[in-house]
Amino acid sequence: MRDYDEITAFLGEWGPFQKMIFSVLSLSVFPNGFGGLSIVFVGGIPEHRCLIPGNLNLSEAWLNRTIPLEQKRGKLQHSQCRRYRLDVIRNLSATFADPDSINMSEVEQEPCLDGWEYSKDQYISTIVSEWDLVCTNDWKMPFSMSIYFLGVLTGSFISGVLSDGFGRKAILFGTMAVQTGFNMLQVLSPNWEIFCLVNFLIGIGQISNYVAAYVLGSELLGKSIRIAYSTLGVGISYACGYMFLPLVAYFIRSWQILLFALSLVGLIYIPLWWLIPESPRWLLLKGKVQESEAILRYAAKKNRVTLPEILFSDFQLEDVKDKNVKSFTVTRLIKTRNIRGITIINLIVWIILAIGYYGLSLNTPNLHGDDYLNCFFSAAIEIPANIAAWLFLQRYSRKFSLSGSLFLCGIVLFFVQLIPPNISILATVLVMVGKFANTCAFAIIYAYTAELYPTVVRNTGVGVSLMVSRIGSIISPYVFFLGVYYEFLPYILMGSLTVFSATLVLLLPETVNIALPDTIDQMQKMKGFKSTCNKHYYLNKNETTGENNMVVIKTQDI
Structure with missing residues (x-):
């Protein structure tokens, strides 16, 4: 029919x-x-520092010394969360006209009790300053x-x-x-x-x-x-x-x-x-x-x-x-050992892909250079990435296209930390290459997941994959937030996870040029780093009736 x-x-x-x-x-x-x-x-997040009330009657020299200096990303910068105790500063300013004559490291500090003042060089307002x-x-x-x-x-x-x-x-x-x-x-x-x-x-x-x-x-x-x-x-x-x-x-x-x-x-x-x-x-x-x-x-x-x-x-x-x-229940995705293995690996890869994609997209403020240009380039790189994914899906192996994209993404992100600070533009280029590879992999995995699962659970398999990937999306904002403490930490984490997922993909069976399975029994089998298929299913057109019939060809393990 x-x-x-x-x-x-x-x-x-x-x-x-x-x-x-x-x-x-x-x-x-x-x-x-x-x-x-x-x-x-x-x-x-605009540049910010503790707000100093204007009723202290401090000289300009003392006002400039109310915020302690801290090491941040290898540079000496004003603290964003601490200030010297204002009552102590007021007493010192009444005694000493020149703050340089005081050893400020001995002055007690306090948090920003009066709020913060924010730079308006880049933003007029954000929810952070609001x-x-x-x-x-x-x-x-x-x-x-x-x-x-x-x-x-x-x-x-x-x-x-x-x-x-x-x-x-x-x-x-x-x-x-x-x-x-x-x-x-x-x-x-x-x-x-x-x-x-x-x-x-x-x-x-x-x-x-x-x-x-x-x-x-x-x-x-x-x-x-x-x-x-x-x-x-x-x-x-x-x-x-x-x-x-x-x-x-x-x-x-x-x-x-x-x-x-x-x-x-x-x-x-x-x-x-x-x-x-x-x-x-x-x-x-x-x-x-x-x-x-x-x-x-x-x-x-x-x-x-x-x-x-x-x-x-x-x-x-x-x-x-x-x-x-x-319809079939979600439990069908773990019914047999084979489909259970495919499902577990597939879901892990989806989660890591989501962490990588949104981690890289949200990490724009931590990149060197202009935030707006970096965000634009991060978006523009997705166009050739989707074109590349389309070409890979048309011509090449699903498994190795996905694994290769993930491996490229992981390697370039992991090596961002090795770029010297004086050529930071190269680090940004590597991040964009990683974003390209991650987006390409994301486009490929949609089609690959649909081909891995048989007709009876295909919609369920793709739907569950999408839902579980949101766990990675929820985690991703905190991945890029790690850059506040050490700027290369997000890249080390995402690079390591992505290389791990590239290895896992090699355990999955190949689906290119194989007819889509209709039942769980027709699914290709996992066997280490090789795909096995004791039965290949091809559509063959009957010249007499004109109908498409499923032809089963037994083969040796491949």
């Missing part, structure tokens, strides 16, 4: 309808590129980002259920509205706690929007276009949104105005409601045959092809429902 893709093959693969869907759905992902990463500038998220409260800034990713994790749980229940299109536009609306509300946050709460809700909306767009595109586009859609379409659109962030942030240095300006971008998606149709496949599953046929007739008209006299027979409808409605 033919499946949905065969039933709708008359539409062709790349007609005007598919081109329109490819373009507008890719465009819908554009805000996701700057939504989560805006914290780089919204939560930027709510004093420094010194003993410095953990709150990365926590703000972790809360966002906690929302993303929650959204990962519910997005699939909502999409299956209410339709791909409704959830796509509903979550875009949530994303845009809460971004606007976040501007009005009266305190850090409310800011975090709204950030959590934005995270739910953003991932649900992304998943709905990804699923809708996968169901509206043909098999040969889906890999291009996930890399060249969704991936590059996301990167363009990411590149848009530093361009806007460069001209808008206030966090409230920046968030408001970015949220306005969501309003331009209102006209897309009339361009993006619902998924005909989902409509069929819900018994809405006439609505599904209407969309396919519109697509046929757009592509200038002739429709069959009967689009769906009763048997074909039942077959589509049988293949799509049947």
